[in-house]
Amino acid sequence: MSLPAMIKLKNRPVDPEALAARFIALENHEITHDRLVWRMRTNRDEAIAGVPDWQELRELASQIKEHTLTHLDDYLEQFEENAKNLGTIVHWARDAEEHNATVHEILKSHGVKSLIKSKSMLQEECGMTPYLEKRGIEVTESDLGERIQQLSNEPPSHIVVPAIHKLRTDVAELFAKNLGTDGNNSDPHYLTEAMRENARPRFMKAGAGMTGANFAVAETGGFVVCTNEGNADIGASVPPLHIASIGIEKLIPRARDLGVFIRMLSRSALGSPITQYTSHFHGPRKGGELHVILVDNTRSDRLGSDDFWHALKCIRCGACMNTCPVYRRSGGLSYGATYSGPIGVILDPGLDLSKYRELPFHSSLCGSCSEVCPVKIDISDQIYKWRRVVAEKGLMRVSKAVGMSALGKVLPHPELFHAAELAAESALAHTPRFLLYNTLNPWGKHREMPAAAPQTFRQWYIANRRPK
Ligand code: SF4
DSSP states (O other): OOOOTTOOOOSOOOOHHHHHHHHHTSTTHHHHHHHHHHHHHHHHHHHHHTOTTHHHHHHHHHHHHHHHHHTHHHHHHHHHHHHHHTTOEEEEESSHHHHHHHHHHHHHHTTOOEEEEOOOHHHHHTTHHHHHHHTTOEEEEOSHHHHHHHHTTOOOSSSSSTTTTSOHHHHHHHHHHHHOOOTTOOOHHHHHHHHHHHHHHHHHHOSEEEEOOSEEETTTTEEEEEESSSHHHHHHHSSSEEEEEEEGGGEESOGGGHHHHHHHHHHHHTSOSSOSEEEEEOSOOTTOEEEEEEEOTTHHHHHTOTTTGGGGGOOOOOHHHHHOHHHHHHOGGGGOSSSOHHHHHHHHHHHOTTTTTTGGGSSOOOOHHHHHOTTOOOHHHHHHHHHHHHHHTTOSOHHHHHHHHHHHHHTTOHHHHHHHHHHHHHHHHHSOHHHHSSTTOGGGGSOOOOOOOSSOHHHHHHHHTSOO
């Protein structure tokens, strides 16, 4: 197994169980989050039922992405050349530091002190906002959910709906503190209007607007941004300077390939046929200036990994999060990372293995994520492989490593397994409670173990299915 250079060991590990416990302890949050996120999943199911060739589209999307990624150097050069021909200024960034420094340099050279930006997971990944704020630039998120998260000093908890983990009453409280609204009024229209009043003057005075990109088209040198609020458009249209951060994996070869991905993106994300705004940018607007920053930040290392390169096909639709039972019940902030849910579990360890070593175990491995992924990423296989990497690097938690090692000795021997099964049954019935529910068993803090079934599966199989 090739272990790519992307594996870094630098930070203290996040503890998803402790973070999940914090979320679960908040009244009504877990149940509301589960309901809202699951609704997006069922909306997605209904939307794709109306597209008879959905499975063919998935296959095509997967093939286009794989083809692009295996010819990425050519497509990047083609994109750069065509973008320059349109009058776009193209920059390259090896990592987050180079990306942030490039943005700062462009803003400084234009004397910009105030920036509005639409949602970009890449800019989150690079830690761009704190970097710019430290250097005296005022940054305002223009997406409503992102702005709520910014005012809360929290990262997004979902890649499509960043504040989905909050109740309306949480937002009312937050706005009362920051915008002076009535903290007892949680009417969404009232709150949205208050945000509009607060945000508009910031939009009008901003010296630059930043966006990400959903797709960058090599054949044209243009790129596409999809939003439901039109906020990327205002950022790109009002200030004279537009900067777009684009991960190098966002390339697709031809404009006609957009027809495949645009049909899948919003249906997979929210169950709607298309995003409200699908904006195409081809060079700077008249009198304006457009900069594109093509960012690597470990993507090339991932591309060189046999086991993990398929994760680069991701179009950030969030469908895998909406279907994941662990994500729905623990909330996105429990991952302690830029990317949460199943896609986070396979992306974050590649950014920092030491810090995110626990995330591959924050999954039931049920495989539902792989089933819904519109670009057919083998997410659950990759989660399993990340577990293997964590174990091989000696980074597994001691209690887990001991348990796994014991299982490894028992499972290859059917007789031993059978004896252990019977012993466990009787042990569970007689073990004192404090030995089962203690600090070594964090999952036991919030749930009771079900009583053992009167019959094991083996006993049932022998009685009902075994050929006589
Ligand atoms: S991994 Fe697949 S399902 Fe998950 S966000 Fe990416 S494209 Fe969507």
